[in-house]
Amino acid sequence: MKVFKKISPLQKYLQELRKKNKTIGFVPTMGALHEGHLSLIRRAREENDIVVVSIFVNPKQFGPSEDYLRYPRPFNRDKKLCIENKVDILFAPPVEEMYPEGYLTYVDVENLSEKLCGKFRKGHFRGVATVVCKLFNIVGAPTRAYFGKKDFQQLQIIRRMVRDLNFQIDVVPCETVRDVDGLALSSRNTYLTPEERTRALSISKALFEAKRLIVEEGVRDVKKILTRMKNIIKKSSPTKIDYIKLVDPETLDDIKGELAAPMSVLLAVAVWYGKARLIDNILVSINDREKIVSKVPRKA
Amino acid sequence: MKVFKKISPLQKYLQELRKKNKTIGFVPTMGALHEGHLSLIRRAREENDIVVVSIFVNPKQFGPSEDYLRYPRPFNRDKKLCIENKVDILFAPPVEEMYPEGYLTYVDVENLSEKLCGKFRKGHFRGVATVVCKLFNIVGAPTRAYFGKKDFQQLQIIRRMVRDLNFQIDVVPCETVRDVDGLALSSRNTYLTPEERTRALSISKALFEAKRLIVEEGVRDVKKILTRMKNIIKKSSPTKIDYIKLVDPETLDDIKGELAAPMSVLLAVAVWYGKARLIDNILVSINDREKIVSKVPRKA
Numbered sequence: 001m002k003v004f005k006k007i008s009p010l011q012k013y014l015q016e017l018r019k020k021n022k023t024i025g026f027v028p029t030m031g032a033l034h035e036g037h038l039s040l041i042r043r044a045r046e047e048n049d050i051v052v053v054s055i056f057v058n059p060k061q062f063g064p065s066e067d068y069l070r071y072p073r074p075f076n077r078d079k080k081l082c083i084e085n086k087v088d089i090l091f092a093p094p095v096e097e098m099y100p101e102g103y104l105t106y107v108d109v110e111n112l113s114e115k116l117c118g119k120f121r122k123g124h125f126r127g128v129a130t131v132v133c134k135l136f137n138i139v140g141a142p143t144r145a146y147f148g149k150k151d152f153q154q155l156q157i158i159r160r161m162v163r164d165l166n167f168q169i170d171v172v173p174c175e176t177v178r179d180v181d182g183l184a185l186s187s188r189n190t191y192l193t194p195e196e197r198t199r200a201l202s203i204s205k206a207l208f209e210a211k212r213l214i215v216e217e218g219v220r221d222v223k224k225i226l227t228r229m230k231n232i233i234k235k236s237s238p239t240k241i242d243y244i245k246l247v248d249p250e251t252l253d254d255i256k257g258e259l260a261a262p263m264s265v266l267l268a269v270a271v272w273y274g275k276a277r278l279i280d281n282i283l284v285s286i287n288d289r290e291k292i293v294s295k296v297p298r299k300a
Numbered sequence: 301m302k303v304f305k306k307i308s309p310l311q312k313y314l315q316e317l318r319k320k321n322k323t324i325g326f327v328p329t330m331g332a333l334h335e336g337h338l339s340l341i342r343r344a345r346e347e348n349d350i351v352v353v354s355i356f357v358n359p360k361q362f363g364p365s366e367d368y369l370r371y372p373r374p375f376n377r378d379k380k381l382c383i384e385n386k387v388d389i390l391f392a393p394p395v396e397e398m399y400p401e402g403y404l405t406y407v408d409v410e411n412l413s414e415k416l417c418g419k420f421r422k423g424h425f426r427g428v429a430t431v432v433c434k435l436f437n438i439v440g441a442p443t444r445a446y447f448g449k450k451d452f453q454q455l456q457i458i459r460r461m462v463r464d465l466n467f468q469i470d471v472v473p474c475e476t477v478r479d480v481d482g483l484a485l486s487s488r489n490t491y492l493t494p495e496e497r498t499r500a501l502s503i504s505k506a507l508f509e510a511k512r513l514i515v516e517e518g519v520r521d522v523k524k525i526l527t528r529m530k531n532i533i534k535k536s537s538p539t540k541i542d543y544i545k546l547v548d549p550e551t552l553d554d555i556k557g558e559l560a561a562p563m564s565v566l567l568a569v570a571v572w573y574g575k576a577r578l579i580d581n582i583l584v585s586i587n588d589r590e591k592i593v594s595k596v597p598r599k600a
Binding site: 007011015019021102103104105106107108109110111112129130133134137138140141160161164165166167168 | 408411434461466468
């Protein structure tokens with residue numbers, strides 16, 4: 001595995017590979033790699049000639065009171081995991097390489113960036129869109145770029161940016177990886193005490209209970225679904241609830257009133273336990289009319 | 301010459317050329333081509349295997365009260381000029397191809413975009429940076445992209461964007477082309493009545509007089525230089541003066557007090573005659589100490 005800290009030698013190296021018409025799979029990360037990241041890397045490995053992973057804790061996507069400084073940076077462990085998973089190129093630039101003095105350019109995906117987490121993390125998605133745009137150009141437009149659905153809003157913003165700015169890149173969304181007990185993997189789970197971690201299980205419980213209500217019990221009343229989720233999460237005494245929402249997965253707008261098949265709904269949650277702000281979501285498709293119809297009489 | 305109206309077939313066509321390692325020179329324009337544009341095209345022709353010209357009157361860079369609708373669009377004439385100048389590919393998309401429904405993504409080059417013309421044309425440079433970013437991705441990162449110095453602020457913003465977002469593109473600045481009487485060529489000159497056109501000559505007169513003051517007379521007092529420029533322009537009864545400035549060509553910040561060699565200064569003007577908002581500038585390098593010193597005694 002080749003490790004690059006500087007942009008220019010990486011660009012030159014990748015240009016040569018591109019001339020040989022190699023396909024390039026790119027996995028941008030902030031490091032502190034877990035099975036979620038590794039699932040993206042393995043998929044990139046299967047689908048491309050060359051796998052590039054970036055590790056960069058991007059200061060522009062952290063607010064002034066956020067966890068930029070204490071975000072975990074186990075670089076040697078990450079590097080070992082990349083080698084074990086047959087990564088070809090690891091790009092791990094220092095901050096001044098990505099944002100040299102006089103840096104001025106930002107990418108905004110309007111509207112989508114202001115919803116959900118955007119309301120609580122001002123400027124966060126501007127930082128995300130900007131760094132991903134830079135990384136795409138540094139890699140020289142990879143063939144495919146891999147993003148986890150755990151950060152669903154981020155995924156939708158990147159997809160919109162790729163379409164709007166005409167990047168010739170196939171964005172590949174990958175399933176959220178969960179621990180056996182249901183907790184979605186996140187580098188921020190390391191902030192949790194064992195006791196907080198147990199309480200945090202209520203997030204995935206609430207999501208799966210809401211899915212069960214919709215799919216198995218045929219519940220269509222949005223308020224009823226949200227109330228059930230909120231009750232489950234509140235019982236775990238979270239430090240703070242940023243949001244518990246049921247939204248349109250494309251616009252990220254709240255869905256109100258009644259759900260009506262066929263539609264997809266995103267159940268999305270952001271909750272704090274101690275110093276850890278955790279997000280999770282699941283996408284529920286309501287298109288299985290027969291199943292729902294067959295359930296309705298049992299409900300009545 | 302191949303003409304493309306759609307993005308996707310153009311991207312595929314250029315991808316094939318790229319695989320053959322052809323160098324690509326790109327000249328983005330809003331059409332209404334004049335000798336200024338043609339000088340960029342000819343230079344691109346000399347320096348690259350393939351020349352791509354785009355013609356797109358970008359609605360995002362016009363304010364609501366600006367000249368988007370009446371901006372000249374002599375497409376057949378432009379096409380003929382491209383053929384005559386050995387352009388390989390002309391890209392002329394309709395608006396809905398560039399900004400389909402649901403479009404949300406914008407590129408901002410902060411600070412530089414708010415200076416000079418940015419003060420008078422809110423959102424203009426956001427529109428410019430966004431469309432150029434899109435065009436660079438559509439062409440698939442050209443080898444070289446050509447921009448005229450007449451739009452000096454635009455040139456600096458594009459350069460900053462290319463550096464900041466890590467585009468692997470060589471931005472080539474090209475000299476302003478002037479009519480024999482000194483008027484900088486612009487597609488907007490067609491808005492001028494013959495009488496207004498004569499008055500508009502005071503712009504280039506003011507710029508060249510200021511350069512003469514600095515280089516030949518050794519004048520270093522910024523106020524004195526600006527006053528001379530303002531007097532020349534005011535004598536021509538302009539409809540409106542947006543600005544007459546002497547700025548740092550990198551930061552676009554006003555230079556105040558005294559000029560001190562070695563330095564480069566940008567003399568920049570935006571003035572209205574009738575319905576035509578005209579801009580012009582010249583860059584003056586103050587490094588020829590001997591020449592200046594020899595001039596000073598004559599002044600005293």
